[in-house]
Amino acid sequence: MKEKNFIVILDFGSQYTQLIARRIRDLEVYCEVWPYNVSLEKLKGPGIKGIILSGGPASVYAEDAFLIEKAIYHLGVPVLGICYGMQLTCHLFNGKVSRSAKQEFGFASLMLDETSDELFDQIKNNEQVWMSHADHIEILPPEFKQLGHTINSISAIKHISLPIYGLQFHPEVTHTVIGKQLLANFAFKIAKCAADWKLSSFIETTVENIRTTVKADKVILALSGGVDSSVCAVLLNQAIGSQLQCIFIDTGLLRLDSGWNDIQQLQQQFGLNVMRIDAKERYFNSLKGVTDPEQKRKIIGQLFIEIFNEEAQKMQDVKWLGQGTIYPDIIESVSVKGPSATIKSHHNVGGLPKEMPFQLIEPLRELFKDEVRKTGELLGIGHDFVYKHPFPGPGLAVRIIGEVSPEKVDILQQADHIFMEELHKNHLYHEVSQAFVVLLPVQSVGVMGDVRTYGYTVVLRSVNTTDFMTAHWSELPYDFLAHVSRRIVSEVGNINRVTYDITSKPPATIEWE
Numbered sequence: 114m115k116e117k118n119f120i121v122i123l124d125f126g127s128q129y130t131q132l133i134a135r136r137i138r139d140l141e142v143y144c145e146v147w148p149y150n151v152s153l154e155k156l157k158g159p160g161i162k163g164i165i166l167s168g169g170p171a172s173v174y175a176e177d178a179f180l181i182e183k184a185i186y187h188l189g190v191p192v193l194g195i196c197y198g199m200q201l202t203c204h205l206f207n208g209k210v211s212r213s214a215k216q217e218f219g220f221a222s223l224m225l226d227e228t229s230d231e232l233f234d235q236i237k238n239n240e241q242v243w244m245s246h247a248d249h250i251e252i253l254p255p256e257f258k259q260l261g262h263t264i265n266s267i268s269a270i271k272h273i274s275l276p277i278y279g280l281q282f283h284p285e286v287t288h289t290v291i292g293k294q295l296l297a298n299f300a301f302k303i304a305k306c307a308a309d310w311k312l313s314s315f316i317e318t319t320v321e322n323i324r325t326t327v328k329a330d331k332v333i334l335a336l337s338g339g340v341d342s343s344v345c346a347v348l349l350n351q352a353i354g355s356q357l358q359c360i361f362i363d364t365g366l367l368r369l370d371s372g373w374n375d376i377q378q379l380q381q382q383f384g385l386n387v388m389r390i391d392a393k394e395r396y397f398n399s400l401k402g403v404t405d406p407e408q409k410r411k412i413i414g415q416l417f418i419e420i421f422n423e424e425a426q427k428m429q430d431v432k433w434l435g436q437g438t439i440y441p442d443i444i445e446s447v448s449v450k451g452p453s454a455t456i457k458s459h460h461n462v463g464g465l466p467k468e469m470p471f472q473l474i475e476p477l478r479e480l481f482k483d484e485v486r487k488t489g490e491l492l493g494i495g496h497d498f499v500y501k502h503p504f505p506g507p508g509l510a511v512r513i514i515g516e517v518s519p520e521k522v523d524i525l526q527q528a529d530h531i532f533m534e535e536l537h538k539n540h541l542y543h544e545v546s547q548a549f550v551v552l553l554p555v556q557s558v559g560v561m562g563d564v565r566t567y568g569y570t571v572v573l574r575s576v577n578t579t580d581f582m583t584a585h586w587s588e589l590p591y592d593f594l595a596h597v598s599r600r601i602v603s604e605v606g607n608i609n610r611v612t613y614d615i616t617s618k619p620p621a622t623i624e625w626e
Contacts, residue, residue: 125169163304166198191276199279208254217244243288323352334435341437365393366508515554568609
């Protein structure tokens with residue numbers, strides 16, 4: 114499919130690059146994110162209908178600026194530069210980009226100088242756009258004309274004779290109300306793409322590719338009960354059935370109602386082969402006395418690898434290792450900023466060792482998270498399962514501040530279960546993006562009945578976000594929070610104080626560790 118009809122996004126380090134790709138795919142047009150310094154020969158490959166140049170934090174006139182070959186503009190496919198991408202285009206065509214005396218960050222009104230161009234079809238004048246730039250175009254290249262402006266900057270341009278466009282604002286963010294229409298105009302009217310990226314076709318094609326690739330061999334998969342590994346397991350199972358062996362490692366660090374319970378649901382519905390490994394004692398012994406967050410993550414990740422490797426070596430005739438790798442993982446691994454090692458250690462339990470004697474199969478590697486969820490639903494996995502809140506790979510270990518122990522895990526599991534239960538009961542679970550409880554290494558004095566207590570403090574955390582890069586604390590009703598607090602203090606031993614975190618990201622992170 115993609116060989117016949119897709120758009121390439123060249124990444125210059127913008128925090129919004131993945132959003133561009135998601136918006137294009139929302140139009141049912143396939144696209145991929147490539148590093149800005151990809152070879153010219155690769156960009157001549159079959160099926161590329163358009164190129165988008167992303168934004169980025171650098172200045173095009175800086176010594177270490179990310180530059181591309183000017184020949185890219187002459188490949189015969191339309192080019193759209195966004196923010197840095199527009200400034201780079203001007204720079205390469207001998208315009209002048211400089212520091213702006215009036216920098217723009219936030220909302221702006223776009224005034225159109227030319228309304229007849231295809232890029233602005235069905236777009237009205239003075240629409241709201243989102244700006245984020247300190248540089249501006251001081252002198253437009255002679256081969257370009259201005260299509261739009263704000264009170265402070267040239268904001269839309271086009272080459273006089275070639276299909277080369279530039280936008281100073283960000284059409285990919287939801288704050289730009291005309292963004293979807295602009296990207297649709299570029300994809301369909303200018304790049305002449307077809308809307309043929311459909312997840313139903315993806316499933317059909319992927320199942321056939323898995324069968325062709327694996328043949329009669331066996332595949333093993335580490336199944337955590339999370340969305341990515343679960344959708345991967347069901348997709349592999351649809352393709353090869355009993356040739357798939359899943360391994361669930363019970364770390365003892367999962368939520369009270371998740372993990373093995375979730376996997377049993379998948380077993381019953383899809384007939385998955387799952388082997389359960391009880392590793393709780395090994396994990397608690399390894400974490401004893403450890404308080405540093407990063408050390409906890411590393412111990413958990415390394416132990417996971419060791420246990421999985423031990424079990425895999427016991428199996429006969431296994432040639433393939435399945436993994437629920439998704440497209441953002443691929444993008445981060447080739448990012449212009451380098452692999453996101455810190456991010457991965459925070460969110461995942463760790464990669465499996467390269468020396469394992471298996472070939473890798475990653476059926477979800479082309480999908481974004483929202484596409485993985487939609488694929489799961491198309492495969493028959495329940496809505497509530499595929500739309501579960503994100504859960505960190507190290508589990509509750511990074512929601513217990515300080516040393517982890519079986520007693521603390523038990524306390525946190527019970528408190529967290531009450532919070533989740535009440536969110537569901539009050540139809541709030543899917544109204545927030547992520548919610549959980551944190552157990553603090555703090556004990557305070559309380560009074561319960563006529564008895565003086567000395568118990569733990571827990572923090573309720575709930576955020577709303579569209580991309581998890583930024584997040585705002587959820588403004589949950591006071592009576593709801595009061596009810597949750599009463600239940601936790603009444604029903605969970607050793608807790609006598611409940612607080613609510615009202616810090617957004619930034620300055621805080623969503624997780625506490």
